[in-house]
Amino acid sequence: MYDIQKIRADFPILSRSVYGKPLIYFDNAATTQKPRCVVDSMMEEYYSVNANVHRGVHFLSQQATNLHEASRETVRQFINARSSSEIIFTRGTTESINLVASTFSDSQMKEGDEVIVSVMEHHSNIVPWQLQAERKGIVLKVIPMTDEGELLLSEYERLFSSRTKLVSVTHVSNVLGTVNPVKAIIDMAHAHNVPVLIDGAQSIPHLKVDVQAIDADFYVFSGHKIYGPTGVGVLYGKEKWLDKLPPYQGGGEMIKNVSFEKTTYNDLPFKFEAGTPDYIGTTALAEALKYVSAIGMDNIASYEKELTQYAMQRLREIPGMRLFGVTEGKGSVISFLVGNIHPFDMGTLLDRLGIAVRTGHHCAEPLMHRLGIEGTVRASFAVYNTKEEIDALVAGIERVSAMF
Ligand code: PLP
Numbered sequence: 001m002y003d004i005q006k007i008r009a010d011f012p013i014l015s016r017s018v019y020g021k022p023l024i025y026f027d028n029a030a031t032t033q034k035p036r037c038v039v040d041s042m043m044e045e046y047y048s049v050n051a052n053v054h055r056g057v058h059f060l061s062q063q064a065t066n067l068h069e070a071s072r073e074t075v076r077q078f079i080n081a082r083s084s085s086e087i088i089f090t091r092g093t094t095e096s097i098n099l100v101a102s103t104f105s106d107s108q109m110k111e112g113d114e115v116i117v118s119v120m121e122h123h124s125n126i127v128p129w130q131l132q133a134e135r136k137g138i139v140l141k142v143i144p145m146t147d148e149g150e151l152l153l154s155e156y157e158r159l160f161s162s163r164t165k166l167v168s169v170t171h172v173s174n175v176l177g178t179v180n181p182v183k184a185i186i187d188m189a190h191a192h193n194v195p196v197l198i199d200g201a202q203s204i205p206h207l208k209v210d211v212q213a214i215d216a217d218f219y220v221f222s223g224h225k226i227y228g229p230t231g232v233g234v235l236y237g238k239e240k241w242l243d244k245l246p247p248y249q250g251g252g253e254m255i256k257n258v259s260f261e262k263t264t265y266n267d268l269p270f271k272f273e274a275g276t277p278d279y280i281g282t283t284a285l286a287e288a289l290k291y292v293s294a295i296g297m298d299n300i301a302s303y304e305k306e307l308t309q310y311a312m313q314r315l316r317e318i319p320g321m322r323l324f325g326v327t328e329g330k331g332s333v334i335s336f337l338v339g340n341i342h343p344f345d346m347g348t349l350l351d352r353l354g355i356a357v358r359t360g361h362h363c364a365e366p367l368m369h370r371l372g373i374e375g376t377v378r379a380s381f382a383v384y385n386t387k388e389e390i391d392a393l394v395a396g397i398e399r400v401s402a403m404f
Helices: 005-007 036-047 060-077 093-108 125-136 153-159 182-192 238-246 279-295 299-316 343-352 365-371 387-403
Strands: 087-090 114-118 139-143 164-168 198-199 218-222 235-236 255-257 321-324 333-338 359-362 374-378
Touching: 060 087, 060 235, 087 093, 093 164, 093 198, 093 218, 093 235, 114 125, 125 321, 125 343, 139 153, 153 182, 164 182, 182 198, 182 365, 218 255, 235 238, 235 365, 255 299, 279 299, 299 387, 333 365, 333 387, 343 359, 343 374, 343 387
Parallel strands: 114 139, 114 164, 164 198, 198 218
Antiparallel strands: 087 235, 218 235, 321 333, 333 374, 359 374
């Protein structure tokens, strides 16, 4: 049983109002709201455990270290990684991708070598590669898509050459909601002996992810999009790849011994974790993962699927509605335009009705160019949204349309 009232009660912010209207929060692809257990965990750890991790002999430091390392194990279980040394804590998806882009291109790529991305990537899976293109002369190749928002796998196959060194694609599009066939994408790359990075920012909160089952070489995500705190995220990497990559940043934690003559680096995962980690954040992230696990990722996926199908059907009833991303089995992200109402106007007027949506290019300008538009209005759903809220969105859009 999916107890929506109980879930909603776990999120204090959902009971507030904006402009005198009950809040309807449909900006979940940007960040999710936090359940009480996540915020309580941060407060409790600051109030009663706080101490720097790993280097202390004293009680608090050991307790904080145990919590931090237990969180790594919780992440490992959540994505079914083989070993917790394959779980690197970062600041989020963006930092995880930058880490791989920088260290992979430094150690595995030469001028003229190629990385394949897709046309529907978030800027954080484009610009880090472009920085390497500027620095080292690596080349970006782009998987095209259909008008509906499906990647063209036959075109993808044609992009491989003897210079292809890595594929880096998103699992779920943050604009179209397309769920990409990552297993097929990875299998095709592996047939060319090319490793794959999957951007899991928009999949991890909504789908059960098993990094071993899909055989991802790298998988990255942000804590704040899965009901966890801001400023903490994950880079999963297969040990065989992480061992090949040089450290990303230098400092404490990532070393074994330091002298002015020679410094040796720490073992995984610490080799990639220079400086004091956000140990309060990692404990809270683990709380968030336990929270969604208790609801059940399969239950979440089927509840959100029902919401998405309902919303797509209701939105299609609105005259002048243009939906972007109409693929089979799409995730809970819906992008749209109505007539020639500017997305900013639509978003601003919906906001006055208490409905929070996102407007603009959603950090995916190349995708906007492909679609021939400047931006969309985006409604994205999470565990606590309801069909009644979708009805309010539809009524709101109709009201705004009537004004134009
Ligand atoms: N990748 C995708 C697909 C996203 O949707 C986002 C955020 O919207 C990111 C990467 C970047 O995530 P963060 O800003 O948490 O690093």
